[in-house]
Amino acid sequence: MLIAWWTVCALLCLLAIGYTLWPLLGRSSSGAKTVSSFQDYQRLVQERERLMLNLLDLETDFSIGKISSTDFEPLKWELLADIGSVDAKIRHFETEDLRLSKILQDLKDVKL
């Protein structure tokens, strides 16, 4: 019984340690930087979506009279400036980061 207990415990240990340290057994991916760039790109796209939704909300509030035009204009320009800045970063990724551009191109081809 004691041997069976040790066996079960050793199996649990091996399973947990093996699973945890698995990334050490593989070589570090050469595409890691590209993957990281792609994640940054995705994050920016999500940020743009969030800002666009805020803009949509603001326009709805304005159209139903919840906000005066004096307040609406600066808030709108503030949001548009933020969207512009995020857009610029997205464009930078799409044009400057060649590896990322390739991934995006590949994704586009797959979609087509």
Next chain:
Amino acid sequence: MTAASFWPLVGEFSLALALGFSLFTFSVSVWAGRSQKANLLRIAERALYATTFLLTVATLLLVSQFLADNFLVRYVYGYSNQEMPIIYKITALWGGQDGSLLFWLWLNSVFASAAIFTHRDTDRSLLPYAITVFAVILIFFCGLLTFNDNPFRLFPMAPADGRGLNPLLQNPSMAIHPPSLYLGFVGMSVPFAFGMSALISNRLDARWIVTTRFWTLLAWLFLSIGNLLGSQWAYVELGWGGFWGWDPVENAAIMPWFTASAFIHSVMIQEKRGMLKFWNMHLIVLSFCLTILGTYLTRSGVVQSVHSFARSDIGYYFLGFLLLTLIVSWALIYWRRNELKSSNVFESFLSKEFAFVVNNVLLVGSAFFILYATLFPTFSELITGKRIIIGPPFFNEHLAYLAIGLLVLTGIGPMIGWKKASKENLRRSFVWPTIVGTICTGALALLGMFDWYVLGTGFGVGFVVTTLIMEFFAGAHARMIQFGESWSTAAIRATLKNNRKYGGYVVHLGLVLIFAGIAGAVYKKIYEFDMKPGDVQYVEEYTVRFKGIQQFDRPNQVETFGILDFYIGDKLVQEMRPARFFYKAQEQPSTEVDIYSRLKEDVYFTLGSIDPQTQVTKIHITLNPLISLLWIGGFVLVLGAVISMMPSLSLRRRD
């Protein structure tokens, strides 16, 4: 080692190994955060998942010991017996201190792993230190269970049978209520972990809020469900006709709900206007710490409650952990105080921003008031040597003011404009709601209801419902003009495209119904009769005829039922069977009420003492007006939260 001790010892080993893995997760995640190496982060992630796996093994093994009636395990002996139905053998897992801590720990690890797995690709910059925070929480609980409250401790010899679960916990609500509350409590660790990570890594834009929005709402949803089920359990199981007794443990569960509600509202200001960053950090720290404080109160014995676990030294550990969390969190907030400055300033008291701040003050104020009143008996004993007990009337009287304020703000917040509301906005938004609210108050007064809380609730209900209707119509109308859509199409699309906002409105509607249900309790009526078989009694429009007593001897308990015919007017509508059970193993009685529910009121039957000689039986009948609205409101609130959590249709379509 015997066959009976084999699996409990594997469970104990699994728990100890989980402690080792949480320590490893902590070290590697800190290293990954400092070095920014992707491989290290990957290992930290996997170590967290491995910890969750080991805790799952330990939890399943403890459940299996309950199912196998292995009374060699002290915890199984303490909270189960052979006669208990299978469902209660499973729920006995959280029936006592050690098992409930293991269950809590396991849920926390599952939540942590799910949150990290979900954001593994999109928010990698926040992950390393978020994992660190999760690891610290897991280390604390694993350490506590391994060294102090091990649920796998064994007797030298197995007793023939166990002591069984507390009869009060042998109720279907108890199968869902504690897990739901625990999910709410552990769910708060996700926004807390990401918030702390944002502080450590100095990424204090709105990203961490966007990342944790779903998790915050989920935790809030589970806290709401947990509290509602707790009320339902108190209503049907404790037999006193009420649903909330301001018991310290109930208070411990409702406090984080208040601060989490404040957080959900105030993050909107940070997201839209870049304000309240400093406050939001404090709110999330407060919400998380209140979940730990609740556990401290429940388990330390500092407060007296029907729900409390046995008094133990575990409270000191929780107090230490709580203080450590507060000190480290506040130090981090202080360290980043410059980065947490608002990007904008308040421009007017008549603005959405200010309405949200008032809402936050009332919500956090309610939480602190409850905390103060809960701890008052303890402090009074410390200072004067006398324990001064604060009863429900004190809570009800003082919280009523805050509650009415919150109800009215539920209507003001969505309608008022950002920055500075114009006169036109105020006129357009609030004239009709005020008129309808006043009409509701007048109608209640005409019906002879002059209690100020009921009149205030009447005004609030009318006011808020009108604002919600107006807001819904205005959204649809704007789309009709903008896109030339029909009214029905515009209404559906407006809702689907902004489910976060409209889901929030549904939550508000749920709250309005809950408030109406609570106001009904002011006019609760209690009747008490001594009845012999054949006796008839009249209670307002109802007639009750007592038929006699029935008794059943079951393996687990002796059941005694009072049988009554219940009439509305002359019509027999139902046979009512209130009962008293006597649990043999625990030698403990319990009251089983029987309820006839109508939208207007519940007729609530309780069986009292029985004279065995004369068969004269005490029957309690309570009329609870509008109580159904409380449960319906709870359902609507949950529905609204679910709608709000769904991904936005407009985002999905563009994706």
